[in-house]
Amino acid sequence: MDRRPVDTGHAEQDxxxxxxxxxxxxxLWRPSGATGARLSxxxxxxxxxxxxxxxxxxxxxAEHLWAWLSRVHxxxxxxxxxxxxVRPVLQGTRVAVGPAASGTDGFRRTHLQALDAAHAAENSSAPSDDVTAWHTVSLAAVACPDSERVGWFVQETLGPLAHDDPAAAEHRATLLSYLQSGQSLVRTAEEQHVHRNTIVYRMHRIEELLPVALADHRLQIHVALHLAAHYGTPSS
Structure with missing residues (x-):
């Protein structure tokens, strides 16, 4: 959808x-196939x-339906x-929803964000709900030009932590919890259901494995962890 000037009166009539x-x-789409009438x-x-x-x-x-819900409030x-x-009445239907936005620009914006959310949901390696709201996948949606480049970024940023094995997965979960808790060892231990000393040990090991310093690349690492959690690791 381009941004050429719109004759509002004619557009509203149409x-x-x-x-x-x-x-x-x-x-809306249905991976197993559905006509627009059924998705309606x-x-x-x-x-x-x-x-x-x-x-x-x-x-x-043939498989995708675009929709807008519009009202005053x-x-x-x-x-x-x-x-x-919502649990779709047509079983197997997937839904992506953009955030509410107003006006002509908002009409365009929420549609494009719904498309981004649909793309993120379709390419996710994690279990997903019937309905995917843009705000729940916004980081993955805006950071993903394509899955190959995401894989490169994750691999270069996380190094051995990007491997597809239980130990690396445990380290990623610990590090993500640590960063999301404001780097609190106590809260991380509670969330991971282990003793604080176990988190101390894991964090020492994680910092040894990371190819870049956590203190200097915290945001980059945090983004890579989110992308790995959503799209999977490069070798998975």
Whole structure:
């Protein structure tokens, strides 16, 4: 979707919705194959979770349906939870949802973010829910030009910690927990269900294995750990 000027009046007439409203972009697909008409049932199911929303659907291809949910008011936290916890009536359907955004630019933005979330969900090696919200995969979505480059980044940043074996996986989980806890040994030990001294030992070993210094490359390492958790390690 390009950003050429839009005649709002004509666009609203063609689309059947008000562009000044809040919009939520949605991408629906079914890996085993489904026609747009069948996927439309799931789109309608989503619209039912957002009272007063106007539903627009466009068949992208034989397996993918694009949709927008538009209304005057931004979804509340409760409505958002209801929307993203839907169990599709058509079993096996996958759904990606962009964040709510308003106006003409928001109509475009939420659609592109839903497409990014769908791409991240389709390429994830981790178990995923029926519905993937953009905010849950935003880092993986924006950091992934393609899986090969992600693999290179993970491998170069984590070194032996990127190996596809139980010991490396344990080290990655420990290091991610350590970074997310604000580098607290106590909280990391609690989250990993081990003694604090075990975390101290593991962190010494992790710093020996990392090809770059943790103190100097904390953000880079943190991103690599998230990408490895989402997309899998290069050799997996």
């Amino acid at each position: 689309l059947g919705l008000t562009l000044a409203h809040h919009h939520i972009g949605v991408v 049932r799931v789109a309608a199911q989503l619209a039912d979770r957002l009272p007063g929303a106007t539903l627009l659907t466009v068949a992208a291809d 931004r979804p509340s936290d409760r409505e958002w939870q209801a929307l993203t916890s």
